[in-house]
Amino acid sequence: MGREERGCGATAASGGGDDAPDCILVVEDSRSISGLLAERIDDELHMRALVAHDRAQTRRLLAEQAGRMVAAVLDLDLPDAPNGEIVKDVVALEIPAIVFTATLEDDLRDHLMRVGVADYVVKGAPESIDTVIQSLGRIRRNRGIGVLVVDDSRSARGHLVALLRRWGFWCEEAANGERALERMRAVEGEIRLVLCDQNMPGMDGVTLIRTLRQHFPQHRLGIIGVSSYGSGLLSARLLKAGANDFITRPFLEEELGVRVNLNVELLELLRQAEDYARRDPLTGLGNRRHFAEISETLAETAERTGQSLAAVVIDLDHFKAINDYHGHAGGDTVLRAVAGLLGETVRRADLLARAGGEEFHILSLGLDSEGAVRFAERLREAIAALPVRYGGEAIAVTASIGVASYQAPSVEALLEAADQAMYEAKRGGRNRVVCAPMTQ
Structure with missing residues (x-):
């Protein structure tokens, strides 16, 4: 089956079905361009491109698969729709549309904006395909981002919401500052951006922004001030209150x-930087900093609820020998494999981190000594059975594991006890679990 014949749900791995990935609709009469777009969408966005070469094919696909279409790339000049009629077919279904056209005059650009396309890209430039792929990726990521629009004018709110939905965002609305704060509390953590009008009865934009900033730092929530009475003074007031940006009506949709x-x-970049500071780049697990930050919360929960708290310290055996024989790339392969196993084995509520080198830490709420030992034994057996290969050779991996579970004065004391038990496992011959004496 050729790429262009595949349905939205057709994947080599899944064979289709309800869990199949979403799709990008590509409408393009040039088979070379549509093939290149489909390949790039598949390779870089890991999504399926559903390709049509004329309006009739497009309408059939829209009837069958519109609900799975994240976005569409549209050629304006089709054999049975030479004047861009295909755009209205797609936009009417609220599918974000990117027009990919050979020429674009100002009148046509204005028409496309009025119709409701998300973006347009002119063919021919070396980077044009790259631009289309970047825009599609942005629209896909926007689907998981909530935007709160705050304006006392229903028509102004509606206009902003319609524009935001073109670019894939989902939206909440509020008619005043008080209602905006209620919505933020109701959907806490889901709203990533606020568009806030300045001139509202009661709480104005500056006051709302200051209030929001008391609870949401700039790396967690973006705020754009909006006003019909823009001035340098107003923009400065909004920015000083905590807005990230400011825009004056009337504005171009593109702006x-x-x-x-x-x-x-x-x-996203700020969150990524924050995440990298707490995550081990090799394995993707949390690092010592992340473990230290979250562990205190688990300890407080254990004390408040009277539950036991177990620490598990895992250290891979003879890891230096693995590095010496297979090189550091071979050692990295082992670490990634063990990290993947641990990530799949521990409970979602457990705290797992790579503590450094070949050592991993787990903190688990609600496990007494016996339960922690059984848990550690399962981990030890799974690690010993882990199939790891590098350079065509199998690498045998085992681990020594220390366990501690009791009402320690601190997480550090609990980890220290588990660490000492791990060293006892090393001295006892490795590939074994030892429970700290205080817990037996």
């Missing part, structure tokens, strides 16, 4: 789109 997407991308 708002660029500002919104740039602010969202900046938030």
Whole structure:
């Protein structure tokens, strides 16, 4: 089956079905361009491209698969729709549309914006395909991002919401500052961006922004001030209150789109940097900093609820010998394999981290000594059975594990007890579990 004949749900791995990935609709009469777009979408976005070469094919696909279409890339000049009629077919179904066209005059650009396309890209430039792929990726990520629009004018809110939905965002609305704060509490953590009008009865934009900033730092929530009475003084007041950006009505749809997407991308970069500071880059597990931050919360929960707290310290046996024989790349392969196994084995509520080198720490709430030992034995057996290969050779992996579970004065004391038990396991011959004496 050729790429262009595949349905939205057709994947080599899944064979289709309800859990099949979402799709990108590509409408393009040039088979070379549609094939290149489909390949890039598959390889870089890991999504299926559903390709049509004319309006009739497109309408059939829309009837069958519109619910799975994340976005569409549309050629304006089709054999049975030479004047861009396909755009209205797609936009009417609220599918974000990117027009990929050979020419674009100002009148056509204005028409496309009025119709409701998300973006347009002119063919021919060396980077044009790259731009389309980047825009599709942005729209897909926007699907998981909530935007709160705050404005006392229903028509102004509606206009902003319609524009935001073009770019894939989902939206909440509030008619005033008080209602906005209620919505933020109701959907806490899901709203990533607020578009806030300045001139509202009661709580104005500056006051709302200051209030939001008391609870949401700039790396967690983006805020764009909006006003019909823009001035340098007003923009300065909004920015000093904590807004990330400011835009004055009337604005071009493209300008708002660029500002919104740039602010969202900046938030993503800040979150990514914060995540990297707490995550081990080799294994993807949390690092010591992450473990230290979360462990205190688990300890407080254990004390408040009267549950036991278990620490498990895992150290891979003879890891230096693995590095010496297979090189550091071979050792890294082992670490990633063990980290993957641990990530799949521990409970979602457990705290797991790579503590450094070949050592991993687990903190588990509600496990007494016997339960912690049984848990550690399962881990030990799974690690010993883990199939790891590097350079065509199998690598045998075992681990020495120390366990401690009791009402320790601190997490550090609990980990220290488990660490000492791990060293006892090493001295006892390795590939074994030892429970700290205080817990037996």
